[in-house]
Amino acid sequence: MTIIGVDTGGTFTDFIFRREDGTWGVYKLLSTPHNPAEAVLEGLNRITGGNPAHVVHGSTVATNAILERKGARTALITNRNFEDLMEIGRQNRHALYDLKYRKRPSLVPGDLRFGISGRVDARGHVLEELNFRELEALADELVRKGVESVAVCLLFSFLYPGHEKSVGRILEKRNIFYSLSSEVLPEFREYERMSTTVINAYVSPKMTRYLQYIKANMPEKSILRIMQSNGGSISAETAMRESVRTILSGPAGGVVGALEIGRLAGFDRLITFDMGGTSTDVALVDGKLPLTVESAIDGFPVKVPMIDIHTVGAGGGSIAYRDSGGALRVGPISAGADPGPICYGKGEEITVTDANLYLGRLVPEFFLGGAMRLHEERLQTYFEKMSRQLGLTPLELAEGILNVANTTMERAIRVISVERGYDPREFTLFSFGGAGGLHAAFLAELLNIPRVLIPKDPGIMSAVGMLLADVVKDYSRTVMIPVSAEMEQVLGTHFSQLLSQAKSDLMQEGFSEDQITMEKYLDMRYVGQSYELIIPWDSGAVAKFHEEHRKTYGYARSEKPVEVVNVRVRAVGSLVKPFPEPDEKPKSELNEKALAGRRKVIFGGKAVTTPVFRRDLLAFGNSIFGPAIIVEYSGTTVVPPGWKLRVDRYRNLVLEREG
Numbered sequence: 009m010t011i012i013g014v015d016t017g018g019t020f021t022d023f024i025f026r027r028e029d030g031t032w033g034v035y036k037l038l039s040t041p042h043n044p045a046e047a048v049l050e051g052l053n054r055i056t057g058g059n060p061a062h063v064v065h066g067s068t069v070a071t072n073a074i075l076e077r078k079g080a081r082t083a084l085i086t087n088r089n090f091e092d093l094m095e096i097g098r099q100n101r102h103a104l105y106d107l108k109y110r111k112r113p114s115l116v117p118g119d120l121r122f123g124i125s126g127r128v129d130a131r132g133h134v135l136e137e138l139n140f141r142e143l144e145a146l147a148d149e150l151v152r153k154g155v156e157s158v159a160v161c162l163l164f165s166f167l168y169p170g171h172e173k174s175v176g177r178i179l180e181k182r183n184i185f186y187s188l189s190s191e192v193l194p195e196f197r198e199y200e201r202m203s204t205t206v207i208n209a210y211v212s213p214k215m216t217r218y219l220q221y222i223k224a225n226m227p228e229k230s231i232l233r234i235m236q237s238n239g240g241s242i243s244a245e246t247a248m249r250e251s252v253r254t255i256l257s258g259p260a261g262g263v264v265g266a267l268e269i270g271r272l273a274g275f276d277r278l279i280t281f282d283m284g285g286t287s288t289d290v291a292l293v294d295g296k297l298p299l300t301v302e303s304a305i306d307g308f309p310v311k312v313p314m315i316d317i318h319t320v321g322a323g324g325g326s327i328a329y330r331d332s333g334g335a336l337r338v339g340p341i342s343a344g345a346d347p348g349p350i351c352y353g354k355g356e357e358i359t360v361t362d363a364n365l366y367l368g369r370l371v372p373e374f375f376l377g378g379a380m381r382l383h384e385e386r387l388q389t390y391f392e393k394m395s396r397q398l399g400l401t402p403l404e405l406a407e408g409i410l411n412v413a414n415t416t417m418e419r420a421i422r423v424i425s426v427e428r429g430y431d432p433r434e435f436t437l438f439s440f441g442g443a444g445g446l447h448a449a450f451l452a453e454l455l456n457i458p459r460v461l462i463p464k465d466p467g468i469m470s471a472v473g474m475l476l477a478d479v480v481k482d483y484s485r486t487v488m489i490p491v492s493a494e495m496e497q498v499l500g501t502h503f504s505q506l507l508s509q510a511k512s513d514l515m516q517e518g519f520s521e522d523q524i525t526m527e528k529y530l531d532m533r534y535v536g537q538s539y540e541l542i543i544p545w546d547s548g549a550v551a552k553f554h555e556e557h558r559k560t561y562g563y564a565r566s567e568k569p570v571e572v573v574n575v576r577v578r579a580v581g582s583l584v585k586p587f588p589e590p591d592e593k594p595k596s597e598l599n600e601k602a603l604a605g606r607r608k609v610i611f612g613g614k615a616v617t618t619p620v621f622r623r624d625l626l627a628f629g630n631s632i633f634g635p636a637i638i639v640e641y642s643g644t645t646v647v648p649p650g651w652k653l654r655v656d657r658y659r660n661l662v663l664e665r666e667g
Contacts, residue, residue: 009231010061011586013471014048015258016068019285019325019345020442021047022468022642024475025055026586034465034642036376038345044069045218049225060227064474066235066258069218070211070251074115074306079210080156080185084116085146085175086202087163088123094202102307112307115210120155122146124175132167143178151182159209161189161202166486169194185213192252193311195574196486200309207308208252215251219244233479237314239264239297240480240580243517253312255305258470259289260315265473266438267293269463272587273660275436279421279457281448282470283441285325285361286342288417291317292424292435299542301531313482313578318424322416324361324443325349328409330397336405338412350390351382358390363409364446366391366402368609369646371620374639403610414447418454429559432457440469445638445645449663453648460663464588464623467642479517479581483510484574490535491550491570499545502575503528510579519581531574534565540573590657594629601625604639611635611649623661630655633666 012025016039023035035055040046044067052061073079084094095114103109124146126138150158158179165172169190179186187209189201223232223244234247235257247254259282266280270293278293291298300316303309321340325348331337338360347354349361364370365384372382391402398405425432432455439448439462448460463469483506489498507526514524531540532553541560543553550570558564602625609618616635623640631654632638634647638661645661647653654662 010056010059011475012052012055012061012063013261013468013474014051014063014065015261015468015470015474016044016048016066017258017284017286017470018068018323018342019348020467021051022471023051023055024465024468024471025061026475032588034468036467036642041345045221045225048222052226056227058227060229060231062231062233063226064233064235064241064477065222066261066470066474067215067218067254068258069215070254071256071305073211073214074207074255074308077115078214079115080213081120081154082116082157082159082206082210083120083122083150083153083155084202084206085122085124085158085160085162087127088125090163090198091121091123092118093199094121094206097199097203115206115308116159120153126162126171128162128164128168128171130164130167132164134168134171138171138174140174140178143175147178147182147184150179150184155184157185157187157209157213159187159189159202159206161198161205163198165190166194166196166201185209185216187212192250194485195311196488197311200311203309204252204311207255207305207310208250211255212248212251215254216248219248235261235474235477236480237303237312238299238480238482238578239315239477241474241477242479242481252310255310256303256314256317259291259317259319261473261477262289262440262470263291263293263297263315263317263473264477265463265469266440267297268473268476268585268587269658269660270436270438270461272590272658273461273656273662275438275459275461277435278438278461279425279432279435281417281421281437281439281441281444281451283417283439283444283447284323285442286321286323286344287319287340288322288420288441289317289319290417290420290424291315292428292430293438294430301542313576316424318420320416320420322360322413323441324359324364326360326413328358328360328363328394328405328412330394334398336398336408336412338409339416350386351384353381353383353386356390358394358409360409360413360443362387362390363406364443366406367410368607368615368618369446369637370644371604371607371637371639374604374620374622374644377641403613407610407613410447410450414450414454417447417451421451421455429562436461438463440466440643442467442643445643445661447646449634449646449648449651452663453665458664460661462643462645462661462663464659465640465642466645476585476587478583479514479519481510481513481579483577483579486574487572489572491532491572495572499530499572499575503545503577506575506577507579510577514579514581517581523582525580525582527578527580529576529578530572531576532570532572535569535571542576545575588658591628591659592657594657595627596629596631598630598632599625599627602630607637609635609637609646616649626655626659626661628655628657628659
C-alpha cells in the first residue's frame with residue numbers, strides 16, 4: 009500500500025509518498041481555502057490512481073475554524089454563577105500597554121452559557137447533587153436554539169467526573185455533540201480547562217464533517233491518520249472527538265521530520281526554521297521534541313501538550329507596505345494562494361516572493377519543476393511605484409523587503425533561544441518550507457549560527473514528518489502532593505492507572521505490547537509558585553527540576569520545598585518509519601549536467617553572475633562555493649558569497665561559512 013503524507017498550508021497543499029516498490033515522489037498543489045478537502049482529494053487521486061493508500065494528514069481546519077470564527081454553534085454548561093468565567097479569563101492581557109486593546113469575543117455567546125445546580129468541593133466530595141429535571145429541560149432548550157456542540161466544564165471535575173458524565177448522557181440522547189472537561193483535560197485551573205474544552209467543542213463538529221468527507225471520497229480500504237500538535241498521529245476517529253489536539257498539526261510535522269532527519273545527519277541540536285507562504289514557524293530542538301502545555305490560539309489557552317513552536321507573520325506571501333510613519337513593513341498580512349504574489353499572475357501587492365524573484369534569487373523556469381509560470385514581467389511597474397513612495401531604487405526596495413522579513417524571523421529565533429538561555433551558535437539551523445532555503449543563510453549570518461542543513465524536498469518537510477510520526481497519546485491527572493519520602497508510592501498508584509488506560513487505548517488501535525513505550529513526567533514547582541516545569545519522572549526528578557528551573561528562569565532554590573502538581577504519561581505506538589537510504593560512495597566531481605545555467609543575482613546591491621545547479625543531479629560528496637542557486641521541485645536554496653555547500657550521504661545540503 010502506498011504511504012502518503014499530506015500537509016495543508018495557507019498557500020500550497022504538499023504531498024510526499026512512498027510506493028510499495030520503495031520509490032519516492034513529491035507533489036504540490038495550490039490550496040483550496042474555500043474547501044481544503046478539494047486539494048487533498050485531488051492530490052490523493054493523482055498519486056494513487058484510485059488504489060488504497062495509508063494517509064497521514066496535517067490539517068488547518070481546526071485552526072482556521074477558530075481564527076475565522078467558523079466553528080460550530082457551541083454552548084457551555086458549567087456551575088451556576090460561573091457562566092462568565094470564559095469571558096472573564098485571567099487578569100493578564102495580551103497587549104498590556106495598548107490603550108485601544110479590545111479582547112476578542114468569546115467562542116460561546118452569553119445567551120448560550122448556562123449554569124446548573126450540582127457542586128463538588130476541592131477534595132472531590134459532592135456537596136450538591138445534580139437536578140436531572142433541570143438538565144432535561146436545558147437539553148431541550150439547546151435543541152430549540154440550534155446548538156450543534158456543548159462544552160461541559162464543572163468545578164473540580166478532574167477529581168469527581170460523575171456529574172459531567174451524567175450531563176453527557178443526557179446530551180447524547182438528543183444527539184448533541186459534547187466535550188467533557190474531565191476527559192479533554194482532567195487538570196486543575198478551571199479557566200484553562202474550560203477554554204481547552206470549549207475549543208474542542210467548537211472545532212470538533214467541523215473537523216468531523218471534514219474528515220468524514222475525505223474518508224468517504226478516498227479509495228476503498230484506505231487508512232487515514234491525523235497529525236497532532238504533540239508530534240504524534242492519531243486515528244481519524246479519535247481526531248473527530250479530540251480535534252483540539254490537531255490545532256498545530258502541520259508545523260508539528262515539520263519539527264518531527266527535522267528531529268529524525270537531523271539525527272540521521274549527525275545533528276540533534278537544531279533550530280528549526282519553517283518558512284512557508286503565509287507564516288514562519290521556529291522551534292528549538294535540543295535532542296528531543298520541545299513540548300509545552302502553555303500554548304494559546306487567538307488568545308484562548310490550550311493546555312493539551314503541543315510542540316513548542318513560535319510563529320510570526322513572515323512568509324513568501326507576506327505583503328510589503330508603507331506604514332503611516334513612512335517606514336517599510338512586511339507582513340503579517342499575506343497574499344495567500346489567491347490572489348497570491350504579483351508574479352503568480354493575479355496579485356496586486358508586492359510580497360517577499362516577488363522581491364526574491366526581482367533580485368534573481370528565484371529561477372522561473374524551475375519553479376515547481378516548471379509546472380507553474382512566474383510572471384516576472386509584471387514586477388517592474390509595482391516595484392517602481394512603491395520605491396518612489398519610499399525614496400528608494402527598486403533594487404533597494406527589494407533588498408529592503410528581504411531585510412525586514414529576515415529581521416522579523418531573527419527576532420522569532422531569539423525568542424526561542426537567547427531568551428530561554430540557549431546560545432544559537434551551538435545549534436544547526438534546520439531550514440525547510442517552500443521559502444526557507446531563500447533566507448536560511450542570511451538568517452544564520454544574523455544569528456552567528458555556524459551551519460545550515462536543508463533536507464531533500466524542503467518544501468514538503470511537514471508532510472515528511474507526518475510519515476515519520478509515531479502514534480502518540482497523552483494522559484494527565486492533577487495530584488497536588490509535596491515532594492516527600494512517601495511520594496513515590498502515591499505517584500506509583502496514579503501512574504499505574506494512567507499506564508493501564510494508555511496501554512488499552514493503543515492496543516485498541518492495533519499495537520502489540522512490544523510496540524508500545526511509555527514515558528512518565530511530573531509537573532513540578534516550588535511551593536507557592538503559579539507555574540510548573542515538566543520533568544521526566546525517575547529517582548533524580550527533584551534534582552532535574554532545580555537544574556531546569558535555573559536554566560529557564562536564571563535561578564534555583566534547592567532549599568525550598570517542591571510539589572508535584574500533575575502526573576503525565578506519553579504513550580507511543582511505534583510504527584515502521586520509511587527512512588531514506590544513505591549513499592555509500594562520495595563523489596567529489598560534479599555531474600556536468602548539474603549546472604543548469606548562470607544568471608545575474610543581486611547581493612548587497614551588486615549584480616553577481618551566479619551559477620544555477622539542479623539539486624536532483626547533485627551527489628553525496630559534492631561541494632559548491634557561493635554564490636550559487638540550487639533549484640529543486642519544492643524549493644530554492646541561495647548560497648550567498650562567502651558560504652560553501654556540501655552534500656551529505658542523505659542528500660541533505662549543508663551550508664557553512666567559509667573560513
